[in-house]
Amino acid sequence: MPRVLILHTGGTLGMSGEPLRPDAFSTALTEAVPEIAKLAQLEVRIVFNLDSSDVGPRHWKRLACEIDEARQDFDGFVIVHGTDTMAYTASALSFALLHLGKPVILTGAQRPLGALRTDAKRNLVDAVELATRGGEGVGICFDGLLLRGAHATKSNVHDYRAFDSPNAPPWARLGVDVVFEDRQPRQGGSYTFRPDFDASVMVIHVSPGMPADYFRDTFKSEGGIRGLVLAAYGLGTVPTASPDVAAMVGEAVEAGIDVLVVTQSAGNIDLDKYENSRALRDVGAISGGEMTLEAAVTKLMHGLANFGDRQSRRTYLLSNLAGERTSP
Numbered sequence: 001m002p003r004v005l006i007l008h009t010g011g012t013l014g015m016s017g018e019p020l021r022p023d024a025f026s027t028a029l030t031e032a033v034p035e036i037a038k039l040a041q042l043e044v045r046i047v048f049n050l051d052s053s054d055v056g057p058r059h060w061k062r063l064a065c066e067i068d069e070a071r072q073d074f075d076g077f078v079i080v081h082g083t084d085t086m087a088y089t090a091s092a093l094s095f096a097l098l099h100l101g102k103p104v105i106l107t108g109a110q111r112p113l114g115a116l117r118t119d120a121k122r123n124l125v126d127a128v129e130l131a132t133r134g135g136e137g138v139g140i141c142f143d144g145l146l147l148r149g150a151h152a153t154k155s156n157v158h159d160y161r162a163f164d165s166p167n168a169p170p171w172a173r174l175g176v177d178v179v180f181e182d183r184q185p186r187q188g189g190s191y192t193f194r195p196d197f198d199a200s201v202m203v204i205h206v207s208p209g210m211p212a213d214y215f216r217d218t219f220k221s222e223g224g225i226r227g228l229v230l231a232a233y234g235l236g237t238v239p240t241a242s243p244d245v246a247a248m249v250g251e252a253v254e255a256g257i258d259v260l261v262v263t264q265s266a267g268n269i270d271l272d273k274y275e276n277s278r279a280l281r282d283v284g285a286i287s288g289g290e291m292t293l294e295a296a297v298t299k300l301m302h303g304l305a306n307f308g309d310r311q312s313r314r315t316y317l318l319s320n321l322a323g324e325r326t327s328p
Ligand code: ASP
Pocket: 010, 011, 012, 013, 050, 051, 052, 053, 081, 082, 083, 084, 085, 108, 109, 110
């Protein structure tokens, strides 16, 4: 029987009360969903028990270390996680555990395990099943879909279909049968364990008339940010007159900050296409291609923690490591 390690980190699935709070939760899992013990030989560990809005870089590191240490002993891994930041954790682990050679499946629920009409049971059974199926990579399993971790985003707070993968097909669909649709070829390369992230990254969402000058002092302040993810319009355009967001980005780059551009829509960045996107390219911003905001934030944090010089960080950010981008 395959061996699967379930790492519990919190989230609605294991919460109770009003308002919902993380609950004491461990063997309850296997008691509430006995089916999963038929699929695999299970071990359940509580790594932490948090609303996922409190999960960040140091928790990603703990999870990555836990999986790295256990990688010889298990065939696959399931992480029970809150939905709010699940896509960040999935993206972060995609970079931290590159070419692990085993599946790491994150799941959670919109309604707690003990609630009527809960989606927790199905999601857990599906996730454990997927963790026994081999393959490599980090995925999010939710409502009958398996999505690539570095392509997934939380798209709905009310529906059971809480996640979407706007720029990539699902990795698998779990209906009557489990059908793998995207058999993403292995990128090649040996297992690379890099669990560190530098949290000094912020996101600026471009909006009409934004007070771009407001950020200028922040860029120059000591102990300030080292990375900026800019969520631009369309293919990567920004206002260049009044306000002049491209000039603001230029000052950030000059202050030593790496600027990675993603789009507020689905699709790819193309900094060459418009004058108002070239303006970003010309001041040294880096195209985030088709990366989700979650993939861009975590990859930038990962690049800053693991690559000392700016040029190698740029090369790292532009490369496709875990299937997170196909375009330059
Ligand atoms: N606030 C919860 C969390 O992310 C939401 C959920 O799990 O669905 O931890």
